[in-house]
Amino acid sequence: MIGDWLDIGSAQQIEAGTARTLPVEDASGAKVREIAVFRTMRGEFFAIENTCPHRQGPLSQGIVHGDVVTCPLHNWNISLRTGMALGGDEGCVPTIPLRVDAGRLYLLRSAVIGSGNQAEAA
Amino acid sequence: MNFANGGLPGGKREKLVVIGNGMAGCRAVEEILARDPGRFEVTIFGAEPRVNYNRIMLSPVLAGEKTFDEIVINTSEWYADNGITLVSGDRVDHIDRANQTVVAASGRTEPYDKLLIATGSEPFIIPVPGKDLEGVVTFRDLDDVDRMLAAADKGGNAVVIGGGLLGLEAAHGLSLRGMKVTVIHLMPTLMERQLDEAAGYLLKTELESRGQTILTGANTKEVLGKQGKVTGVLLEDGTEIPADIVVMAVGIRPSTGLAKAAGLDVERGILVDDHMVTSDPAILSVGECVQHRGLCYGLVAPLWEMCRALADHVTDRPTGYAGSVTSTKLKVSGIDLFSAGDFSGAPGPDGEPCEDIVMRDASRGIYKRVIVQGNKVVGAVLYGDTADGSWYFDLLKKGEDVSDIREALIFGQAFASGGALADPNAAVAALSDDAEICGCNGVSKGQVVSCINDGSHSLDAVRSTCKASASCGSCTGLVESLLSLTLGGEVESGPKTLCKCTSFTHDDVRALILEKELKLIPQVMQELHWSTPDGCASCRPALNYYLLCAWPDEYEDDQKSRFVNERMHANIQKDGTYSVVPRMWGGLTNPRELRAIADVVEKYDAPMVKVTGGQRLDIFGIKKEDLPAVWADLNAAGMVSGHAYGKSLRTVKTCVGSEWCRFGTQDSTGLGVQIERMTWGSWMPHKFKIAVSGCPRNCAEATIKDFGVVCVDSGYELHIAGNGGIKVRATDLLCKVETEQEALDVCAAFIQLYREEAHYLERTAPWVERVGLQYVKDRLAEDGAIATYAAAFRYSQQFMQDDPWARRAEGERSDLHQHIATVRPMEMETVS
Ligand SMILES: Cc1cc2nc3c(=O)[nH]c(=O)nc-3n(C[C@H](O)[C@H](O)[C@H](O)COP(=O)(O)OP(=O)(O)OC[C@H]3O[C@@H](n4cnc5c(N)ncnc54)[C@H](O)[C@@H]3O)c2cc1C
Ligand code: SF4
Ligand code: FES
Numbered sequence: 001m002i003g004d005w006l007d008i009g010s011a012q013q014i015e016a017g018t019a020r021t022l023p024v025e026d027a028s029g030a031k032v033r034e035i036a037v038f039r040t041m042r043g044e045f046f047a048i049e050n051t052c053p054h055r056q057g058p059l060s061q062g063i064v065h066g067d068v069v070t071c072p073l074h075n076w077n078i079s080l081r082t083g084m085a086l087g088g089d090e091g092c093v094p095t096i097p098l099r100v101d102a103g104r105l106y107l108l109r110s111a112v113i114g115s116g117n118q119a120e121a122a
Numbered sequence: 123m124n125f126a127n128g129g130l131p132g133g134k135r136e137k138l139v140v141i142g143n144g145m146a147g148c149r150a151v152e153e154i155l156a157r158d159p160g161r162f163e164v165t166i167f168g169a170e171p172r173v174n175y176n177r178i179m180l181s182p183v184l185a186g187e188k189t190f191d192e193i194v195i196n197t198s199e200w201y202a203d204n205g206i207t208l209v210s211g212d213r214v215d216h217i218d219r220a221n222q223t224v225v226a227a228s229g230r231t232e233p234y235d236k237l238l239i240a241t242g243s244e245p246f247i248i249p250v251p252g253k254d255l256e257g258v259v260t261f262r263d264l265d266d267v268d269r270m271l272a273a274a275d276k277g278g279n280a281v282v283i284g285g286g287l288l289g290l291e292a293a294h295g296l297s298l299r300g301m302k303v304t305v306i307h308l309m310p311t312l313m314e315r316q317l318d319e320a321a322g323y324l325l326k327t328e329l330e331s332r333g334q335t336i337l338t339g340a341n342t343k344e345v346l347g348k349q350g351k352v353t354g355v356l357l358e359d360g361t362e363i364p365a366d367i368v369v370m371a372v373g374i375r376p377s378t379g380l381a382k383a384a385g386l387d388v389e390r391g392i393l394v395d396d397h398m399v400t401s402d403p404a405i406l407s408v409g410e411c412v413q414h415r416g417l418c419y420g421l422v423a424p425l426w427e428m429c430r431a432l433a434d435h436v437t438d439r440p441t442g443y444a445g446s447v448t449s450t451k452l453k454v455s456g457i458d459l460f461s462a463g464d465f466s467g468a469p470g471p472d473g474e475p476c477e478d479i480v481m482r483d484a485s486r487g488i489y490k491r492v493i494v495q496g497n498k499v500v501g502a503v504l505y506g507d508t509a510d511g512s513w514y515f516d517l518l519k520k521g522e523d524v525s526d527i528r529e530a531l532i533f534g535q536a537f538a539s540g541g542a543l544a545d546p547n548a549a550v551a552a553l554s555d556d557a558e559i560c561g562c563n564g565v566s567k568g569q570v571v572s573c574i575n576d577g578s579h580s581l582d583a584v585r586s587t588c589k590a591s592a593s594c595g596s597c598t599g600l601v602e603s604l605l606s607l608t609l610g611g612e613v614e615s616g617p618k619t620l621c622k623c624t625s626f627t628h629d630d631v632r633a634l635i636l637e638k639e640l641k642l643i644p645q646v647m648q649e650l651h652w653s654t655p656d657g658c659a660s661c662r663p664a665l666n667y668y669l670l671c672a673w674p675d676e677y678e679d680d681q682k683s684r685f686v687n688e689r690m691h692a693n694i695q696k697d698g699t700y701s702v703v704p705r706m707w708g709g710l711t712n713p714r715e716l717r718a719i720a721d722v723v724e725k726y727d728a729p730m731v732k733v734t735g736g737q738r739l740d741i742f743g744i745k746k747e748d749l750p751a752v753w754a755d756l757n758a759a760g761m762v763s764g765h766a767y768g769k770s771l772r773t774v775k776t777c778v779g780s781e782w783c784r785f786g787t788q789d790s791t792g793l794g795v796q797i798e799r800m801t802w803g804s805w806m807p808h809k810f811k812i813a814v815s816g817c818p819r820n821c822a823e824a825t826i827k828d829f830g831v832v833c834v835d836s837g838y839e840l841h842i843a844g845n846g847g848i849k850v851r852a853t854d855l856l857c858k859v860e861t862e863q864e865a866l867d868v869c870a871a872f873i874q875l876y877r878e879e880a881h882y883l884e885r886t887a888p889w890v891e892r893v894g895l896q897y898v899k900d901r902l903a904e905d906g907a908i909a910t911y912a913a914a915f916r917y918s919q920q921f922m923q924d925d926p927w928a929r930r931a932e933g934e935r936s937d938l939h940q941h942i943a944t945v946r947p948m949e950m951e952t953v954s
Contacts, residue, residue: 012308015682037942042655043310058694072686112945
């Protein structure tokens with residue numbers, strides 16, 4: 001079971017209301033994608049692709065309110081829970097299944113290496 | 123119930139052995155006896171050396187509100203009367219499924235036909251050094267309470283680790299017993315599983331006012347001790363808290379060891395079906411030790427349901443258990459708190475969104491939030507007034523359609539029940555004329571209505587004539603209802619509110635922050651009845667600025683409420699990299715600075731360097747991870763942050779002036795440098811640009827700046843509210859002064875007036891157009907105004923002029939710059 005989950009570190013490393021980034025590299029060390037791991041004010045954790053569906057803004061740098069992040073570039077609101085753009089905007093970012101266990105954060109391995117839009121099985 | 127009456131004459135009874143003489147185990151036996159008293163011969167093993175008692179009442183026992191005798195549920199007579207053998211103080215160590223026997227620590231072996239495991243849970247002990255010291259206790263059974271009482275007898279300091287239900291009840295009890303209590307909680311919000319941030323804040327404030335110290339976001343590193351006895355607790359951040367007793371209340375784990383060793387299916391808890399049967403048909407299990415449909419429970423209400431289903435099943439009338447929705451109350455006297463269901467706001471299985479209905483009443487310390495999804499209540503958090511808790515919980519459990527009472531739902535059952543009253547306007551219409559509408563100002567419904575009839579046709583007009591809803595604002599909804607009832611459709615819409623989270627305007631919010639001395643964002647949200655739990659991307663930065671401006675010496679900047687550029691102290695670019703602009707005072711530079719900039723450009727491979735319109739050098743394409751190192755290099759050459767990224771003083775642009783220029787009338791460069799030294803680092807409602815030109819030829823373009831100085835032979839012309847942006851606006855002349863000192867003072871005073879009165883994100887040009895140039899002139903012409911505002915600005919600057927780059931370069935908030943880890947798929951491992 002645990003083998004399916006990738007330990008990315010202690011939950012303590014993310015302050016409530018902020019996000020940290022997790023680059024994913026390929027075999028040659030080139031970055032293929034970046035995941036943003038959020039902790040809401042309430043203490044819930046979410047992982048989504050660090051790329052705004054509008055013009056690729058780094059969502060990790062937005063203001064977090066409720067379970068929504070406002071993109072730092074043009075203020076689109078993205079639901080951390082579903083990855084969907086809210087309000088009148090249309091678009092969606094991939095979400096990555098995350099769980100917290102004994103104070104550590106785990107991402108679903110297959111969703112991490114599955115690149116971009118769909119999480120393929122490892 | 124007397125066993126002899128219900129016995130089955132002659133028939134050999136089945137043997138039921140129960141492991142665990144606690145709340146669930148005994149309740150299950152009671153339920154069985156009630157259905158079929160003669161069916162089983164019952165033996166109960168209990169590790170605790172006593173009869174079954176109401177565990178949840180241990181908190182009142184600790185607090186001195188109850189004695190142990192008062193919380194006993196099953197007396198020894200009960201066991202005797204029902205023919206139950208109680209083996210207390212003897213822990214079962216082994217289950218032999220093949221031979222259907224259990225073996226206890228004493229060696230006692232008992233055969234069974236049916237076995238019931240009701241072992242409850244064990245407190246979780248965080249694995250830190252010192253956890254085994256004498257004086258470190260948990261809060262689970264009567265022995266723990268006795269240990270706490272013994273410690274409390276000696277007085278001193280208690281540290282409770284864990285700010286959940288148990289921890290806070292322990293803290294309350296110890297503090298009533300005279301100990302000085304500190305609660306250490308890992309999460310930012312107390313009871314975060316039951317409360318949202320707003321309610322958690324209220325709870326924290328209340329507990330602090332009772333003398334407890336509450337440390338949230340605090341991580342325990344070590345329990346300190348001397349000669350085997352606890353002496354204190356050390357936090358991750360280096361804080362040391364003295365302690366004579368440490369209570370660990372960080373959570374519970376289902377007690378599954380025995381079941382696991384016996385080979386039963388166990389995940390987090392012992393797996394059971396809807397009839398509480400484990401993977402072995404002869405073995406049942408109930409209580410906190412089980413996992414049913416993926417869930418483990420830590421409250422008693424679900425256990426009662428489980429026990430009912432279990433008894434129905436073993437007496438051959440199976441009904442089944444379908445899982446429970448739980449609700450929580452905190453048993454701390456004087457604190458009313460209720461939480462039920464899901465308040466996470468997660469959309470339903472078919473993507474149906476959640477809607478929050480929030481009501482706050484600051485004067486009475488009340489916060490209510492009901493979460494509705496697809497016309498059904500899915501959660502509720504109540505603080506201060508929990509009278510309607512059970513009603514919401516009932517609506518929730520029954521999944522009732524609330525669309526008819528939606529509008530009045532938050533006012534509670536009294537308002538919402540009955541179709542006619544479901545419309546809040548109707549509810550207000552039904553109020554008597556002398557019903558009080560505004561509690562703060564004592565205004566009745568009759569008074570509000572006559573004030574509306576006398577011509578106050580908007581909320582604002584009502585507020586200023588009869589004062590209703592002019593103070594805390596919690597009756598705004600009622601006044602609005604009265605307006606629409608009295609006027610029909612003619613209500614004039616009020617001024618624009620700060621954002622959709624509040625009914626207050628920017629000016630209201632700024633005034634109330636000062637009047638009520640509000641000093642924290644959650645406090646503003648509570649006191650001013652924010653309709654969202656933690657605001658939005660519009661109000662959070664605005665509140666952060668308003669608080670910073672109001673309390674420069676006290677307010678601790680909230681980085682989470684800052685736009686990315688101000689948090690990262692650099693300008694984000696469209697590709698997610700940053701541009702870095704070091705300060706060059708008045709646009710002056712020197713070889714050392716230029717060399718340092720050139721070195722940074724080469725070292726970090728910056729793709730572009732550009733001279734800005736504000737006479738600075740802008741280095742592009744720096745990655746967030748490299749920012750601290752870049753700043754360290756620039757700091758080393760004596761340069762500080764240029765704040766090119768902030769709603770703050772940006773640049774003071776100068777011309778060469780009388781030093782070099784043949785037309786120059788004054789030392790414009792020198793004055794520009796002085797102004798920049800005075801104003802740098804100040805946060806403003808919006809970005810703020812200054813320029814100083816040495817003569818009316820105006821080479822520094824001072825007449826399109828927020829503040830511009832044009833030097834003339836006889837002194838300095840001071841201009842305000844220019845803008846070179848989307849809409850070009852030339853400045854207005856504010857005044858003319860004779861000396862540099864006067865120019866500096868007027869500049870400081872004007873900035874302070876703007877800082878104190880403009881709306882967040884309003885530049886000087888629209889602000890001056892909104893309030894009028896004359897207004898600004900009048901304000902600054904008041905007796906002593908220049909000196910007072912200038913002094914206020916300079917005072918605030920004492921706290922602002924601290925290079926943010928230097929602190930980051932030294933490692934402050936490195937989390938903002940570093941990745942949490944990196945994933946290398948080759949190894950599929952993370953590297954920190
Ligand atoms: C201080 C406190 C306050 C609480 N307040 C509330 C509240 O306000 N509301 C609420 O709903 N819930 C509350 N709870 C939780 C509630 O008490 C539990 O949910 C409930 O007691 C669980 O019942 P149980 O029978 O599963 O476990 P328990 O009541 O813990 O019973 C299990 C028993 O089994 C015994 N045992 C374990 N292993 C063995 C073994 N191998 N052999 C023999 N005996 C064994 C244990 O010693 C224990 O006596 C509170 C709990 C505590 C500690
Ligand atoms: S503004 Fe006047 S003093 Fe300054 S550089 Fe231009 S001409 Fe010279
Ligand atoms: S890139 Fe996110 S809103 Fe434009």
